[in-house]
Amino acid sequence: MLWQKVFFKVKKTVGEAPDGPASAFLADTTHTSLYMAGTVLSRVPPLPSGRSPPWDSLSPPGLEDLVNELCAVLKPHLQPGNVARRSQLCASAGSPRQREDHSSHGRMQPPRAPFAEEVPCSSLCADSSRAAETKLQAAFSRARRCRPAVLLLTAIDLLGRDRDGLGEDARVVASLRHLLLDEDPLSRCPPLMVVATTSRVQDLPTDVQTAFPHELEVPVLSEGQRLRVLQALTAHLPLGQEVNLSQLARRCAGFVVGDLYALLTHTCRAACNRIRASGLAGALSEEDEGELCAAGCPLLAEDFGQALDQLQTAHSQAVGAPKIPSVSWHDVGGLQDVKKEILETIQLPLEHPELLSLGLRRSGLLLHGPPGTGKTLLAKAVATECSLTFLSVKGPELINMYVGQSEENVREVFARARAAAPCIIFFDELDSLAPSRGRSGDSGGVMDRVVSQLLAELDGLHSTQDVFVIGATNRPDLLDPALLRPGRFDKLVFVGASEDRASQLRILSAITRKCAMFKLEASVSLMSVLDCCPPQLTGADLYSLCSDAMMTALKRRVRDLEEGLELRNSALLLTMEDLLQAAARLQPSVSEQELLRYKRIQRKFAAC
Numbered sequence: 001m002l003w004q005k006v007f008f009k010v011k012k013t014v015g016e017a018p019d020g021p022a023s024a025f026l027a028d029t030t031h032t033s034l035y036m037a038g039t040v041l042s043r044v045p046p047l048p049s050g051r052s053p054p055w056d057s058l059s060p061p062g063l064e065d066l067v068n069e070l071c072a073v074l075k076p077h078l079q080p081g082n083v084a085r086r087s088q089l090c091a092s093a094g095s096p097r098q099r100e101d102h103s104s105h106g107r108m109q110p111p112r113a114p115f116a117e118e119v120p121c122s123s124l125c126a127d128s129s130r131a132a133e134t135k136l137q138a139a140f141s142r143a144r145r146c147r148p149a150v151l152l153l154t155a156i157d158l159l160g161r162d163r164d165g166l167g168e169d170a171r172v173v174a175s176l177r178h179l180l181l182d183e184d185p186l187s188r189c190p191p192l193m194v195v196a197t198t199s200r201v202q203d204l205p206t207d208v209q210t211a212f213p214h215e216l217e218v219p220v221l222s223e224g225q226r227l228r229v230l231q232a233l234t235a236h237l238p239l240g241q242e243v244n245l246s247q248l249a250r251r252c253a254g255f256v257v258g259d260l261y262a263l264l265t266h267t268c269r270a271a272c273n274r275i276r277a278s279g280l281a282g283a284l285s286e287e288d289e290g291e292l293c294a295a296g297c298p299l300l301a302e303d304f305g306q307a308l309d310q311l312q313t314a315h316s317q318a319v320g321a322p323k324i325p326s327v328s329w330h331d332v333g334g335l336q337d338v339k340k341e342i343l344e345t346i347q348l349p350l351e352h353p354e355l356l357s358l359g360l361r362r363s364g365l366l367l368h369g370p371p372g373t374g375k376t377l378l379a380k381a382v383a384t385e386c387s388l389t390f391l392s393v394k395g396p397e398l399i400n401m402y403v404g405q406s407e408e409n410v411r412e413v414f415a416r417a418r419a420a421a422p423c424i425i426f427f428d429e430l431d432s433l434a435p436s437r438g439r440s441g442d443s444g445g446v447m448d449r450v451v452s453q454l455l456a457e458l459d460g461l462h463s464t465q466d467v468f469v470i471g472a473t474n475r476p477d478l479l480d481p482a483l484l485r486p487g488r489f490d491k492l493v494f495v496g497a498s499e500d501r502a503s504q505l506r507i508l509s510a511i512t513r514k515c516a517m518f519k520l521e522a523s524v525s526l527m528s529v530l531d532c533c534p535p536q537l538t539g540a541d542l543y544s545l546c547s548d549a550m551m552t553a554l555k556r557r558v559r560d561l562e563e564g565l566e567l568r569n570s571a572l573l574l575t576m577e578d579l580l581q582a583a584a585r586l587q588p589s590v591s592e593q594e595l596l597r598y599k600r601i602q603r604k605f606a607a608c
């Protein structure tokens with residue numbers, strides 16, 4: 001049998017069921033006959049979906065516009081005597097993380113809906129072009145037999161690739177195009193409508209993409225939409241009192257409906273593990289356990305937190321998606337003025353969106369100064385402080401030897417950031433990504449094209465509210481001047497080495513505070529340690545001083561353990577002696593002449 005369900009048409013009914021709904025009938029098994037007499041093309045009755053989504057509307061909250069658009073494209077073809085043109089449609093997603101939401105498809109069953117057949121394109125891939133072509137033709141002819149029908153091809157980008165996935169398989173592409181263009185509802189009634197989904201629209205062969213006259217983009221969910229989806233998903237679940245869905249929605253930046261489903265599954269699993277670990281489940285009698293299940297165990301904030309961490313880690317490993325870093329202002333010592341300037345640029349417009357309408361918005365900020373002064377640390381802290389996801393890119397990582405790939409990488413970074421908004425993109429070593437055009441000396445002009453692409457993306461950010469760009473460089477004088485024009489990296493902030501002991505003390509305290517493994521001995525005076533150090537130090541120098549001292553403490557601990565003088569779980573102590581020895585060995589990483597050069601550059605830009 002080709003299909004799991006077979007529909008029979010009831011020709012005549014006698015009487016009605018006494019207690020059932022008005023449209024229900026009882027089958028009299030002794031007098032009812034079933035005849036199989038060939039197949040008839042007809043619309044199928046609305047069916048209760050096996051996977052019923054948790055919302056009452058036709059679409060998940062927030063995707064109503066998309067579903068309406070989809071219906072507007074498909075419905076005209078279902079009217080008898082329609083005059084609509086071709087009905088193929090390709091639903092693409094705005095970013096690698098976006099997916100077409102299939103739960104809406106399951107509900108797309110208005111009365112007298114067309115037959116819907118979902119075919120994952122991974123099942124159509126084969127060892128040879130010929131085999132793939134045959135499978136494709138079989139899928140189309142199966143769907144044609146059930147017209148009027150919607151054929152849903154998921155992940156269509158998998159089709160038409162050759163076996164190593166690099167080039168196109170011309171034969172499969174041609175065959176797919178032919179099949180798509182052949183399905184003209186004007187000539188074929190009842191029609192077969194083809195809907196395809198992809199999360200990598202840029203990977204679709206042009207011939208396939210142009211065979212779809214309609215293209216819809218699945219939008220990125222806003223914080224409000226994520227909240228509504230979470231509310232719908234948790235409506236029937238017992239939640240702990242401290243669970244704050246609004247806060248959770250903010251932390252789920254960049255999540256699509258599927259991710260939110262996964263979050264709930266992981267949360268339930270975390271709750272089960274918590275109950276099992278508490279020993280409660282094993283200690284209960286079968287009856288009590290049944291009662292516990294019926295009452296429902298509440299999902300606690302810690303279960304959600306654990307699930308979110310798992311998902312975000314898996315996500316960032318899979319697609320390099322950003323994560324909210326765990327660096328706070330507390331971890332950044334000193335640099336008070338710099339912190340204030342950064343917060344004014346980023347936090348103010350986030351807290352007062354009305355400023356955006358007045359045009360008071362900066363999306364780009366350039367931190368410049370000597371190496372190791374805390375530029376990266378600052379960018380991470382601002383992301384944590386403003387609950388923004390953080391996408392860190394090192395300039396040279398984006399440069400690729402293949403033609404067009406470097407520009408594509410730049411495009412991809414911005415697409416990923418838009419999907420994860422609100423987000424900060426941090427471009428470290430910006431000078432290596434965007435040197436002055438015409439001077440980079442590469443024969444193919446790759447760098448010039450990368451700079452142009454970067455400029456175009458930065459200009460495009462004005463329509464996106466919640467994506468900020470922070471660049472960091474030691475040499476702003478090497479950057480393409482167009483980058484520093486208004487609307488791009490128009491705010492320059494100098495992050496210099498700390499020269500006074502008070503700010504050095506703040507940095508040293510921040511670093512020692514962060515190392516939870518070590519404890520400072522009560523007699524330690526950080527100021528006395530600093531008095532033995534060279535006058536001008538960067539944060540990285542102070543970090544190296546601490547790690548040097550910690551290494552000495554660690555070696556002492558290992559020696560003491562081996563000699564049986566210390567207990568294994570006693571705290572690791574950092575003594576004044578360790579720190580003074582490290583201070584005596586400390587060599588500043590940036591010389592005085594270099595610091596002067598950085599200051600000259602700062603003055604030059606401050607004067608502009």
Ligand SMILES: Nc1ncnc2c1ncn2[C@@H]1O[C@H](COP(=O)(O)OP(=O)(O)OP(=O)(O)O)[C@@H](O)[C@H]1O
Pocket residue numbers: 331332333334335370371372373374375376377378428472473474507510511538539540541543
């Ligand atoms: N103000 C600070 N407070 C605490 N730690 C600091 C500070 N500045 C620097 N550090 C320490 O120095 C390390 C290096 O700093 P960071 O990577 O932020 O410097 P950077 O300016 O981005 O350097 P580069 O220009 O080489 O990329 C940090 O991981 C941190 O441990």
